[in-house]
């Protein structure tokens with residue numbers, strides 16, 4: 001039977017057809033008439049109309065991929081920070097103009113509807129957004145891929161400020177309905193927890209083990225389309241939602257004990273209730289591990305179900321590679337082994353060999369405290385069979401090590417997957433490293449530090465496993481959609497090939513010396529600033545002038561990222577103006593914009609947020625710097641806000657302590673949108689600097705080796721405080737209550753940490769940072785030269801496309817090939 005959908009898909013490009021389908025969706029999909037439709041009704045109908053255009057391709061894609069017996073990339077990630085979907089779907093389906101025209105003819109403002117979409121915030125930051133960029137690139141490059149994750153009922157919290165302090169509100173992203181998801185309850189998977197392991201007889205009398213779980217939970221898949229950019233491929237993102245197998249207990253309910261009747265149901269549903277619940281409590285830890293096992297078990301089962309049932313297990317590596325996005329899905333390794341051994345009846349060696357070939361691991365951090373460990377006691381009670389398998393994996397591994405390093409017990413203890421103190425625990429990063437065929441860091445420097453420090457013993461043992469894939473970002477969302485002005489300008493000069501081959505931006509280089517082009521480029525930047533100013537006025541009540549330098553620092557709040565260093569710069573300028581040292585007339589008028597969420601349980605980070613808001617309040621109300629220095633801190637930084645702020649930025653703040661930021665991806669987005677970076681030699685900054693050239697980048701600070709040296713020599717922040725009057729003045733002004741209405745205790749903790757330990761060397765880098773800021777200011781004064789540098793940043797950063805990253809993953813790790821659909 002032929003489906004009518006392909007026809008429909010083609011016809012939708014005709015505004016008349018689009019209009020008709022939209023009205024049908026409104027009437028028959030949403031069930032309302034035009035006159036009484038709310039903006040949400042209109043948004044839902046529009047979303048449904050656009051997805052019609054992608055539906056036929058979606059179905060065809062899987063058909064083609066299965067028919068080709070293709071190898072799939074299964075991207076296992078606890079987070080996918082998608083951002084709004086409508087604009088991206090319109091772009092992918094090439095329906096932007098049609099939809100705009102069709103809706104305009106109906107008297108509907110499409111931009112208003114776009115603004116009504118609540119973004120799915122199913123991630124914390126860089127790691128989750130990277131997963132979303134990679135899904136976009138995989139589809140655009142026609143690679144058979146499935147994203148597997150969790151459909152959190154509540155995503156990343158909504159941030160509000162109450163008297164300058166962060167308050168977290170639940171992210172109710174699903175309350176108004178969601179046109180992008182397709183639930184498939186009939187395809188639910190069963191996941192076990194707890195219970196015990198028993199001996200079972202295998203074929204030919206062998207001893208086998210069998211897990212008998214105590215409880216079961218259902219995983220219901222919700223499918224999301226991942227449309228490639230103007231190609232036939234629409235891949236799938238499959239997010240799992242937890243449900244109780246039996247719903248509630250009707251018998252207990254009828255006795256009137258309503259709470260107990262829904263207890264099992266609540267317990268099951270809690271698993272996917274919220275993104276990264278607090279894990280400072282034992283219950284929180286448990287829940288987090290439950291989430292991890294839940295989504296990974298569903299995903300692996302799903303993949304087995306997808307394959308033809310006669311697929312030989314030995315051929316699995318030809319059909320799938322599971323990419324572990326950090327350690328969160330690493331429990332998938334023993335799960336996979338369990339299926340191969342306990343269910344499929346494979347012997348250990350064979351199962352292990354297949355598992356290794358089917359898994360690869362990406363590490364996203366350098367902070368030792370961020371490497372997950374799970375107490376053995378917790379694993380034993382929640383996943384007893386998995387714990388047995390982990391022990392066995394470790395046994396085999398330690399045997400291998402004893403052979404390779406006879407007598408070197410310290411080394412063997414260091415490398416054991418099990419750590420003994422302070423509590424017997426499983427080191428998930430080690431388990432991943434031992435099992436995976438490849439281990440990659442996310443920027444050159446990061447991969448080097450992984451090899452030399454974090455995973456040094458492992459890299460010495462198996463150097464062949466270690467590789468690098470520098471992160472990238474999708475140019476579709478972060479240039480084409482976020483910066484339509486720049487996109488049009490670029491396309492006008494070099495054609496639109498850059499959208500899928502970002503290195504073509506190189507062709508812009510000659511235009512850096514073309515005065516007309518520079519004028520047009522500067523005009524785009526100004527328009528983006530005006531757009532940001534309007535949005536921040538509406539959204540946050542901020543008053544900002546577009547005729548100031550936009551100095552932007554947006555990222556999660558973390559001490560290692562050093563928002564405090566940026567603050568010290570602001571405070572220093574403010575204080576020097578107040579004391580008469582600095583003539584405000586000589587300052588380049590500057591608007592500093594922050595955006596940052598702090599983890600709800602991270603006290604220091606929340607204090608820093610309060611300090612930023614306190615400094616902003618003082619500075620913005622001080623006539624001494626009026627119009628010359630403004631600080632804005634819009635609440636609830638998210639993908640949507642990023643899409644407006646990044647294209648408006650002149651200066652990009654990438655100022656983490658060298659050796660701490662694995663890569664960063666915001667840094668790439670800024671450079672690609674024509675902001676100049678002030679940054680340290682950290683993460684992918686190193687590669688940005690190399691590409692754009694030091695004359696187009698404001699480098700400052702200690703490098704990683706110097707950081708280590710400084711610390712080894714016994715770092716004393718006090719000595720910097722004592723020897724730099726600007727630093728003293730800045731810190732003293734905070735300590736003396738100038739930003740807290742005279743309350744000297746208000747920010748005492750921050751001051752105390754800075755002066756006494758300063759673990760991220762803000763004081764050591766302060767002087768060099770101020771110099772870099774002065775260089776930036778001087779450079780900004782020459783508008784033509786600045787614009788030239790900005791253009792060169794754009795032209796030279798094509799490397800940072802996530803398409804290039806995916807190509808690297810394909811060549812170095814996955815070895816999957818494209819299956820174009822049409």
Ligand code: F58
Pocket residue numbers: 124125126127128130276364365442471661662663664665683
């Ligand atoms: C980030 N990690 C790195 N983790 O910090 C950043 O340098 C890198 O560019 C990015 O990954 C992508 O590789 C990150 O975002 C998290 O968000 C954790 C998720 C789990 C909870 C704790 C934070």
